[in-house]
Every structure is written in structure tokens, then in C-alpha cells.
Amino acid sequence: MKQKPPVHKDQQIEYEITGLAHNGAGVGKYEGFTVFSPLAVPGERVRAKITQVKKSYALAELMEVIEPHPDRAEPVCPIFAECGGCQAQHLSYPAQLRLKRQQVMDSFERIGGLQGVIIHPVIGMENPWRYRNKAQVPFGRRDGKVVAGFYAPGSHVIIDMDACLIQHPENDRAVAAVKRLANELDIPPYDERKHHGVLRHVMVRVGVNTGEMMIVLVTNGEHLPHKKALVEQMKSRFPNLKSIVQNINSKRTNVILGPVNRLLWGSETIHDTIGPVRFAISPHSFFQVNPAQTKVLYDQVRKYAKLTGKETVIDAYCGIGTIALYLAQDAQAVYGVEIVPEAVEDARHNARLNGFNHVHFEVGAAEEVMPRWLKMGIKPDVIIVDPPRKGCDPALLEAVVGMGPKRVVYVSCNPATLARDAKVLDEKGYQPVEVQPVDMFPQTGHVECCALFIRNDK
Template sequence: MSQQKPPVVPGQVIQLKIEGQSHTGDGIGRVNGFAVFVPQAVAGERVEAKVTKVKKTYAHARLQKVIEESPDRAPAPCEVYEACGGCQLQHLSYPAQLRMKRQQVIDSFQRIGGLPDVEVLPVIGMKEPWAYRNKAQVPFGWRKGQVVGGFYAPQSHRIVDIETCLIQHPDNDRVVSVVKKMARELGIPPYREKSHRGCLRHVMARIGVHTGELMVVLITNGRDIPHRKALVEQLRQAFPNLRSVIQNIHTRRTNVILGKENRVLWGQPVIHDYIGPVKFAISPHSFFQVNPVQTEVLYEQVRRYAALTGKETIVDAYCGIGTIGLYLAGDAAKIYGVESVPEAVEDARHNAEMNGIDHAVFETGAAEEVMPRWLKEGIRPDVIIVDPPRKGCAPELLDAAVEMGPRRLVYVSCNPSTLARDAKYLAEKGYITHEVQPVDMFPHTSHVECVTAFEKD
């Protein structure tokens, strides 16, 4: 029997009732039951849209006109919002964004986890959901003979030239503007992806929000930077709080932003910032949460779920530079951190020493391999904390965690889908959760962070 053809074709203009929002923030409407995704359309609206792409089971369309507007729609304050791919939700009021993100978590636990009884608490949002990012990573390129730097348009590598990003710390914006101006004036050629030629690939700016310390990283396709001394001098004059100018050398053909080699052009190899009372050294490669205000909110939720009394042994899996474990160190008897990136482990050890924390141990390796060895050595944690990447935890890691027999496992997640999948797996192993606390770490984007605790049934 032949499969029924989709009821829409590319180029067709259609009217749709938007029934809901996808996990990426797109509005979802239907034509004869066939799903159509419309970016910047809001649930409850009737819209006119032009079909751009048709697949077997769904289509994409571009919003052309809002016929019936939702009260949740808000004017996007960013001048390049429609062209830029950095934010997805500026057209939604902030309360509506938080409701959408909570619904995303609820849907994941119901559909993927098969756990409809888990309570998803209201998302903890920000009082001021702008200018929150402490790190910018901006690609540079050519357009019409001019150096441009900004963010990629959605689903492309076409750079949208930007002077101000409303979710970035203002110093990060100013760094990009100064480097762009100097590249134009001094003739520093940006990188061309197709030919693999040119010098300046990306500019990274990092700001210690609590210390004011600023780092600039110039990511280059090779070791030479034309007019390097003049560029560094201009940055020093423009930013009294500048502490570090670093060249990151990256010659491979890849979408990965940073190469492996760093050269300090001026100043220090690191800057510093605080999470609560704990001080951290931050290098170009350090994973450090980009929203410092909400990081404390997130880590306080971890503290709440860990329910520490000062006597506990904690294992911090995917520990990175030690942020969560060291943040909780004052409430624990012993911290064991494990991380697969050797440089991050060195950073974690340095951060522990810098803060006078002598009861934290950090090891390099895959957590699913290190944790069983720790168990054989007699280490039995009371609490295990996991903060995995978007793909979630490997089953082997969860098996290792369950075998260690903690009374509680606290899971920090940046992806509700893989959190729900792992929640189902843990439930089968005898660890259940009753509630999830989402935290809005990335206002005006479709991302949401969650914290939940799993306990033995």
C-alpha cells in the first residue's frame, strides 16, 4: 500500500492554528493531522505561514503573518532576533517562557520516562533575565569585503554581524566590537571555512562577574597574528579590567571552537570568579556555568536535595573543574570527584587547594570505570551527584552508581529528554524520584536545566 503524500508542498502559503510549542520553541500546527513547525509562532495563535521544507511526517514553515495574536506574545527587543540563531524565545513573554519550559519537562517525563506521577515544580526564573552570559564565543568571517563577527543564522554557518547581544555581559560585547574594529583597521584577515585560509576564527570573551576580571581569547588558524602587539595594546587600553589575552591555535577543519594549544600573549593564563564563597580559576578550556546568578540558584537546589549534615561522603561524577563538589565541601566529610578530561582534573585540584579544601580528591578517568574501583577500595558514598552532558548518563555509569548503594543520587541535567530516559532506567534499578526542580539558566533560549533527587525505593 503506498504511503499517503504530505498535504503540503514547499512554497505553499497556509493558515494554521498553533496548538503548542516544540522543545526548541517552535509553534506546532496541523494540516489534516500533519504537523507543521513554525518558528516564532505562539501557542493559541492563528497564523499565516509559508512552507519551507517537507518531510514524510512533518513540515517546516516560515511565519508570515499573525492573524490572531496570543496574549503571551511579546515584542522582541533585539534588532537582529529574527535573523540570529542565538535566541529562540524573545517573542514570548518571560512568564510564558517559564511555563513552556516546565511543560517541556512534564512532557519528557510522561512520554519518554513513562513517569506521569513525578511532580515538576514551577521553573525558577530570573528577576532580570538579560545580560546574564559571562562567556561569548563569536565566529569571525567575511561579508562583501568586510570583516564581520556575530552569531550564526539558524541552521547555517552564515554569520549575522552583531554589535550588541542583549543576553551577553556588556564587556563581552565590547571586546568583540574592539577586536572587529582592529581587524578591519589593521587588516587582520578572518577565517574562511571553505578555503581553510585566513587567521581569526573566533573571539572568546570571559568575564568574572563577581571579580570583574576579563579574559580575551583569540582563536587563530595558525601561530601568526598580523599586528599582534598593536591588537593587544588596544585591548589593554580599552579594558582596565583586562587580566588575560590568550591565543588559542586551532588549525583543524572542524566545527569545534577551541584547539588544544594556548599561548599567553599578555597577563595571566586564568581569570577568577566565585560561586558563593568558593573561588575558581577559569582558563579558556574550563567548563564554568555561563549564568553566574542562576548557578548559585542551581547549586542551592543540589544542596537541598543532597540533604547534607556534614558527615557524608560524596561522589561527584562528571565533576569538571570541581564546581559542584567544592561548592558543597563545607557540608560534607569527604568529596570524590571523577572527570575524563585531565586538564579539568588539574583545575579541580588547584581550585581545592586555592580554597583550602583538603578533603576533596579528584581523579582522571571515565566515571563508570573509576567508581567500581573506588567501591572495591571500600569507598561507599552517601550521596552521588551526576551532571552529565546533553546525551545524559551512560547505563554503565548508572549501574556503577547503583552498585555503590548511595541513599540518594542527585541528578543535574541540561536535557529533560535524557533526564527522563535515565529516570526510567534508575526506577527499574530501585531508585525513584518524586519531584523535579527546573531552573532557567538560559532565558530567551529553549534550554532548561533541572535538578532532581533519586532515592532507594
């Protein structure tokens, strides 16, 4: 018979923080029971109030830091404790990097059961602020005024804000301008409980290396009042603005973008570069949000791929072709596969944009397309996988192994699923050799990894 948890809701406890969870919360044990407390730092003794009790863990609100750790830092953002946009400003930046590396090491040992894999120190940023090239900000109403900001942690309560210190400054300016115009023009924000109102989200994308800007107004239905005035005002305020798009999302959903885009002004895409490679970016395009660190990450992929210009490369989750096209500079042939048709259209367009004739993109599930390629005689030297947070589908890992590449380079935004998949690849003859974490998301609990697997030919 399972024992009852040793804590209950609203109970206050004192305990030691021993680690950091993937969401940036401090974690420790109270009478052997796991308790998570946001804003607590590993190495601290804290007093916390239990807010939720689950079967195997509890969540707690930090009440007092009894013994602060030297790594604790004063958050720069005035609304850091209220807003859920980032989770680690209360840690010094060197401590953030150390703890992210520890998170990767713990995942490989505890989840993957793997010993001896080299986990390098995390590559951080010289300036870990103002790095995000994309903002997606919900709009709402409070006290009769339009508000816009990120949600409070674990809720849909909008914390109104004028500036976010991890966003590109142009993102802040554009969101603030739309909020001001929505108030002046009386454009009603969306109320998700009643499912009425118009303006749901504003998405801003900035080409950091080109200066080009796109503004996407996400609306609950086709009607957007004062559309012309809104467009004219934004054009006059932002000389670098290249595109204004209305995205229509009339469903009751937490998904931000709907399926339909309507161009209100300008071009359908903006452009940015990663190294010498140029990319067209549409509202739905997946493009890494930290372009400076994206180049660092992709250079690491290229290093692990060990390209000489003679290799055939497969990118198994190619998206709009960012990794595939970055590697195309040094490969003989590159094949990308992606299940989203619109992303493949973008990838093909980006290949043409860069004059790459040796890159082929196909729509489909990689685990179905890759065996067909093998039958056609396509034998990759290197396979790249860059899956979503849930990691690789088991059938995809089977397809990767079935193609027999010398090297597999795995790009991951989730150390836990990377470690799980590393165990599978290890069992199937691909030894995990080393992992290079890259800090793509400073001031948050997230860490990106690039891992190298080499075929064991013994």
C-alpha cells in the same frame, strides 16, 4: 505501507500552534502531521510556508500570525528574527517560564512514562537580560569589512552585530574592540569555505563577581599579524583585562577551540566565585554561563543532597569541580571523576585554591572508576550526575545503582534525556521524587533541571 506526508516544500498552510519545542520553535499538527515553525507562540493560529519535509515532521517559515496569543511580546533586540543566538524574545518572560515547565512535564510523561513526579514552577530571573559571562563570536568578511556576530538559524551566515542583550556588557565591548582593530590593522578573518584567513572566533570570559576579563583569539594557524599592537590596544582599553590568549585551531571543523593555547599577555586563568567558593577559569574550562542562576541551581543540588557534614558525595561528571567544591562546604568527603584530564587538573587546582583537603578528583570514565572506588570501600551517601545533553551512558547508570547511594541528584540541560534516564533509574529502584527547573538561559528555549531520586528500600 507508510502514508506520504500531507505537506510539500513551499506549500502554505494554516494550523494551530499547540506547544514549544526545545529550540524555542512553535509546534503543532497539520492533518495529523507535526510541523515546527520558529517565532510562533503556543495558542496561536498561523500561516506558514513549508521549508523542509522529513519522514515524521516538517519545518515551516512563519508568514502571518492570524490569531495572536496574549503571551506574544515585541522582541527587544532589533536583529532577533535574523540571529540564532536566542529563540524566545517573542514570548513574555512569564510565558517562557510556564512553557519551559510544560516542556519538562511533557518529557516525563511522554518519554519517561512517569506519573506523579512533582515538577515545580521554573525559578526565573528578576532581570532576564545581560546574564552571559562568556561570548564565543565567529568572525568573517562581508563587502570588504570584518564582521562578527552569531549565525543565522540553521546556517553559517554571520549576522553582524554590535550588541547582544543576553551577553554581559563587557563581552560586547571586547568583541566590538577586536572587530574594530581587525579592520584597522587589516587582520584577515577566517573564510571557512576556502579554509584561509586568520581570525576565526573571539571568546570573551568575564568573572562577574570579580570583574576579571579574559580574551581568547582563535586563529587558523600560528601566525597572528599585528599581535603586539592588538595586545597593547586591548590592554589600554580594558583596565580589568587579566589575560589575552591565542588559541590555535587549524582544522576544518565546527569545534570552536583548538588544542593549543598560547599566552600573549597576563595570566593563564581568571577567577570567579559561586557563593563563597573561588574558581580559576582557563580558556577550555567548562563554567556555567549564568553565575547568578548557577548559585540558585547549586543551592538546589545542596538541598536535594540533604548534607549534614557527615556524608560522602560522588560527582560523576565533575568538570573543573564546580558542583563538587560547592558541596564540599557541607560534606565529610567528596570524590569527583571526569574523563578530560585538563578539567581534572583545574578541579585539583580549585580544591587547593579553596583549602579543601577532603576532596579527591580522578581522571577516567565514571562507569569504570566508580566500581573501583566501591571495591576500595568508598560508599557514597549521595551521587551527583551532571551529564552533557546526550544524558548518562547506560553503563554509568549501572555504576550509580551499583554503589547504592541513598540519594541521586541529577542535573540536566536536556529534559528529554533526563526523562529517559529517570525511567531507567526508576526501574532500578530509584524513585524520581521531584524536579526543580531553573532558567539558566532566559530568552532561549533551553531549561536546566535539578531532579531528586531516592532509593526505594521496600
